[in-house]
Structures are given as structure tokens and as C-alpha cells.
Amino acid sequence: MGSFRFYRRVHVFPGLSVNLSKSGPSLTMGVRGAHVTVGARGVTRTIGIPGTGIYYTSRTGHHTGFHSAHQETPLSPDQQARADRKAERAMGCLVLMIIAAFFFLLGAIVK
Secondary structure (H helix, E strand, O other): OOOOOOEEEEEEOOEEEEEEEOOOOEEEEEEEEEEEEEEEEEEEEEEEOOOOOOEEEEEEEEHHHHHHHHHOOOHHHHHHHHHHHHHHHHHHHHHHHHHHHHHHHHHHHOO
């Protein structure tokens, strides 16, 4: 017996697309050869050599199987502060990218 699958990618503009699937929506930003996908399963970064089929993918924010059964060791206050600053910088970069995309689209529409 097979399984039902659903996947649809909507290109918003070059370098940004919205992915819709049975497991939920995600947002992909990047160019051919390097992109970042943010979704319900976490953040996936992929870099590769176009046309060769060679690529490297790393994922954060999603753990399954054996690893999910372990308790993570608590962070020291210094480590937590560094992690918070890193998350704030990442969120700031994401906001700037969204603002830049908005102005890019606005400029394309006005022409």
C-alpha cells in the first residue's frame, strides 16, 4: 500500500519560494547551489556544486529517534546569553531579508 504525498513550491520572486506540503509550509531562500529552508522541522542549510549532484545538507531544530530520548544538559548563564544574542542576530537578518524582498518586489511592481 502506498502513501499519500503532497508538495507544491511557489516561487515568490528569484531567490525566495514558499513550499507547501502535507507536513506544513516552509520558506526557502537562496540561489542555485546554496539555500536555507526554514519550516516546522527546523532550519536546513544546503550547499552544493550545481550540475554535479554533490551537495552537503545540515539541519538544526529537529531530532528524531535515539537522540530525542536524551535530556540536554542545561546551558550556563554565559552560554545562554551567547545563544540568545545569536538568535537575536539571526532574527534581525531574517527581518532585513524580508524588508529587502519587499522593496525588491515593490520596485518590480512600480516599473
